[in-house]
Amino acid sequence: MPHPQLSPLPEAHDRVKQNVDSAHPQAYVNVKVIANPFKINSKNKTGTLLMSYLSLNFALGETIDMLRDQLQSFVAAELSPRAAQIDRDNLFPADMWRKLGEMGVLGITVSEEYGGAGLGYLAHVVAMEEISRGSASVALSYGAHSNLCVNQINRNGNPEQKARYLPRLVSGEHVGALAMSEPNAGSDVVSMKLRADKRGDRYILNGSKTWITNGPDADTYVIYAKTDLAKAAHGIS
Incomplete structure (x- = not known):
């Protein structure tokens, strides 16, 4: 069965649109807050929290609604029917990744320049939630890939x-x-004790890592190591 295509999406800024969505009236509550909501009684020093109602919009926006x-x-079509078998086989579903x-x-948080959304x-949280509905194990792999690896490179990597x-x-x-x-x-x-020792224009890693989600199947690893063991957290790169 062909799977749905996410692109083309509306512009990213559409995700913060505050238009009222009549299809989701339950997403709205009325809260009214006065300018001085906490009034102190001068005689007994007790406070009375005074609340009224102001309309707040909790809709996620057109782009995220489409993503969800x-x-x-x-x-429902492709992941849920395979979830139990994926767990029984204990094998990474490479075809699902494609x-x-x-x-x-x-690459939800990655800029379009590098192929992201x-x-x-x-x-990203909404995507994680929906994938988790179908398979907790695939969702764990998804989070390790898109958050712990991809988003780290996107936020902290150099252009090269x-x-x-x-x-x-x-x-x-x-x-x-x-x-x-x-x-x-x-x-x-x-x-952590893994060291990154500078050798010319490269670093040589000396130590070990364990409990790496996606470890047996990954092509790209973001590895944390210490360039200075004496500096505790400040020595980690």
Whole structure:
């Protein structure tokens, strides 16, 4: 069954449109707040919180609504029916990655220059939520790829690194992962011991990592290491 296409999407700024959506009246509440909502009684020093109503719009916007609807259709048609088998086989669904890439959801926060959708983190959260409805394990891999790897490169990489790594990660040709945890440094990230030693114009990694989501299948890794063991968190790169 052909899967839905996410593109072309409206411009990214449409996601913050505040137009009233009559199809989702439950998304609106009325809250009225006065200029001085907390009034102090001078005699007993007690306060009375005075509330009235002001209209607030909690709609997500046309772009994110479209993203959510298309992902719901894709998940129902292609992911949910395979979820149990994916878990039983304990194998990474590489073909699913290509399909997610074609839909444009592997690079939601990445700029269009590198093949991404150029949207914000709210859109990423909605995508994560919808994929999770179909398969928790695929959603975990999706988060490790699109957030821990792709978004890190998008936010912190230099132009050369972005041009080299992002297009194939966004398309689904490559799988991404982040290597942070170590045998003796899980949630205590500052205690990591992996060193990055400068050798000419390169760094040589000396140490080990473990518990890497997508690790066995990834093509691109974002690896955290210490360039200075004495500087604790400030020595991590």
